[in-house]
Amino acid sequence: MAGAELTNVRSPRVKAARRLTKRAFRDQDRKFLAEGPQAVREALKLDGITLELFTTAEAEARHPELVGTAADQGVPVHRASGEVMAELSQTVTPQGLVAVCRPVHVPLDDALPEAARLVAVLAHVRDPGNAGTVMRAADAAGADAVLFTDASVDPYNGKCVRASAGSLFHVPVAVGAPVAQAVRRLKERGLRVLAADGAGRHTLDDVDLSGPTAWIFGNEAWGLPEEVLGLADDVVRVPIYGQAESLNLATAAAVCLYSSARAQRVP
Amino acid sequence: MAGAELTNVRSPRVKAARRLTKRAFRDQDRKFLAEGPQAVREALKLDGITLELFTTAEAEARHPELVGTAADQGVPVHRASGEVMAELSQTVTPQGLVAVCRPVHVPLDDALPEAARLVAVLAHVRDPGNAGTVMRAADAAGADAVLFTDASVDPYNGKCVRASAGSLFHVPVAVGAPVAQAVRRLKERGLRVLAADGAGRHTLDDVDLSGPTAWIFGNEAWGLPEEVLGLADDVVRVPIYGQAESLNLATAAAVCLYSSARAQRVP
Numbered sequence: 001m002a003g004a005e006l007t008n009v010r011s012p013r014v015k016a017a018r019r020l021t022k023r024a025f026r027d028q029d030r031k032f033l034a035e036g037p038q039a040v041r042e043a044l045k046l047d048g049i050t051l052e053l054f055t056t057a058e059a060e061a062r063h064p065e066l067v068g069t070a071a072d073q074g075v076p077v078h079r080a081s082g083e084v085m086a087e088l089s090q091t092v093t094p095q096g097l098v099a100v101c102r103p104v105h106v107p108l109d110d111a112l113p114e115a116a117r118l119v120a121v122l123a124h125v126r127d128p129g130n131a132g133t134v135m136r137a138a139d140a141a142g143a144d145a146v147l148f149t150d151a152s153v154d155p156y157n158g159k160c161v162r163a164s165a166g167s168l169f170h171v172p173v174a175v176g177a178p179v180a181q182a183v184r185r186l187k188e189r190g191l192r193v194l195a196a197d198g199a200g201r202h203t204l205d206d207v208d209l210s211g212p213t214a215w216i217f218g219n220e221a222w223g224l225p226e227e228v229l230g231l232a233d234d235v236v237r238v239p240i241y242g243q244a245e246s247l248n249l250a251t252a253a254a255v256c257l258y259s260s261a262r263a264q265r266v267p
Numbered sequence: 268m269a270g271a272e273l274t275n276v277r278s279p280r281v282k283a284a285r286r287l288t289k290r291a292f293r294d295q296d297r298k299f300l301a302e303g304p305q306a307v308r309e310a311l312k313l314d315g316i317t318l319e320l321f322t323t324a325e326a327e328a329r330h331p332e333l334v335g336t337a338a339d340q341g342v343p344v345h346r347a348s349g350e351v352m353a354e355l356s357q358t359v360t361p362q363g364l365v366a367v368c369r370p371v372h373v374p375l376d377d378a379l380p381e382a383a384r385l386v387a388v389l390a391h392v393r394d395p396g397n398a399g400t401v402m403r404a405a406d407a408a409g410a411d412a413v414l415f416t417d418a419s420v421d422p423y424n425g426k427c428v429r430a431s432a433g434s435l436f437h438v439p440v441a442v443g444a445p446v447a448q449a450v451r452r453l454k455e456r457g458l459r460v461l462a463a464d465g466a467g468r469h470t471l472d473d474v475d476l477s478g479p480t481a482w483i484f485g486n487e488a489w490g491l492p493e494e495v496l497g498l499a500d501d502v503v504r505v506p507i508y509g510q511a512e513s514l515n516l517a518t519a520a521a522v523c524l525y526s527s528a529r530a531q532r533v534p
Binding site: 136141143165167170239242243244245252254261265266 | 305400403404405406407408409410430432433434437438471472505506507508509510511512513514515517518519520521522525526528529532533
């Protein structure tokens with residue numbers, strides 16, 4: 001524990017972290033905030049990602065191993081008052097731990113391993129909670145990479161980081177490529193590119209998903225634009241057996257990704 | 268359009284609707300609020316469910332068919348000012364339509380058709396957004412019923428109604444039975460009862476889901492308690508192929524429900 005407890009919400013250190021709640025400053029400073037014990041734990045598992053850790057006395061007492069790991073790695077640990085933590089937190093009930101992290105994304109080519117078999121592409125996804133939940137589902141389904149195209153939400157948005165439940169630190173993520181470029185690269189790597197859309201010609205039950213597949217997921221409200229549908233090898237919908245008009249984007253993505261994971265594993 | 272525009276947020280009519288944002292008053296008055304064009308449209312498809320409709324002038328201009336349908340059914344339509352709508356709305360950007368509705372749930376025995384093949388049971392689900400998303404996924408997967416046990420969130424919570432995207436009005440819903448009673452009844456009806464839990468002995472890929480199945484979904488943070496796991500015929504987990512610790516409750520539920528729907532349909 002270095003130094004005295006931070007109690008002034010206007011101190012330069014607190015303000016420098018606080019501004020990372022805004023995308024423009026995240027982009028400018030090339031840093032983001034990871035909040036809560038789960039995100040901090042996963043960030044600390046990666047070398048050189050965690051730059052600073054803010055913790056309340058209560059959180060340090062609850063998670064001494066996290067604060068210890070940070071200190072062992074030479075990460076500056078700042079004890080913060082409840083008021084300062086409330087300033088840094090983006091949740092209703094702050095859990096007392098906020099890490100300042102270096103971005104974890106990599107160039108598109110580095111995100112895609114040679115033998116990639118399952119990739120999730122977020123094109124035009126705007127809701128950060130949905131984007132984070134898709135990352136978590138992609139990780140769980142064993143995806144090799146998650147690509148955020150240039151029209152999608154910032155993966156470092158606080159809600160997205162939280163909803164990913166640590167998966168942002170597990171799965172290789174690429175950010176900002178135009179969707180056409182991402183699709184071209186995926187096809188070059190031998191993946192079949194499927195656009196998930198309620199207007200798809202085929203349903204999940206009709207397509208053979210046993211080969212390497214990349215799924216493109218679109219906007220919550222209006223799905224995928226024509227030009228993106230046109231880039232895909234096929235447009236596939238989750239079958240609706242009841243009266244629902246559609247599925248929530250993140251649940252539809254989970255169903256698609258798990259259908260692929262299963263088809264690739266279960267004979 | 269009956270009467271003048273409501274502009275006073277303290278008028279008895281507005282206050283009577285506004286109090287339905289609180290569970291105690293929903294229970295006492297036996298009414299709830301359905302917000303937005305999609306929920307209102309689905310409510311109006313059911314006879315005698317919609318008791319009143321509040322609409323702004325803008326929303327009426329955008330959705331004349333909804334306001335017309337309500338008026339044709341003899342539902343009192345109240346034109347409301349933006350300020351009144353903001354008072355009734357539980358969203359950041361109100362869409363200008365709020366219906367006061369009668370509860371749609373039915374007794375447990377009525378919710379379960381004789382030949383029920385797929386049922387979702389929400390036991391200890393606390394997050395209303397998750398509960399609504401599970402209802403929507405259950406509807407999409409063709410479930411015959413959704414059961415909210417006594418320890419689960421109120422299905423008429425505004426966030427739950429919104430997240431269900433109309434499915435609350437599609438699928439037979441029963442509310443408030445103790446989980447043991449619900450499980451007994453499901454077994455009597457010939458359904459195999461599976462508890463979805465990360466600690467399950469079997470994975471989704473190992474179990475035969477082609478027969479009539481009821482899925483029990485638990486709490487977001489700690490899964491299902493031992494006594495509920497003990498009631499089930501089997502405890503099943505969604506396989507985790509990557510590094511994620513777990514899935515979001517609603518996405519896990521969607522994957523389970525769709526695995527059943529598929530196994531029941533695809534030979």
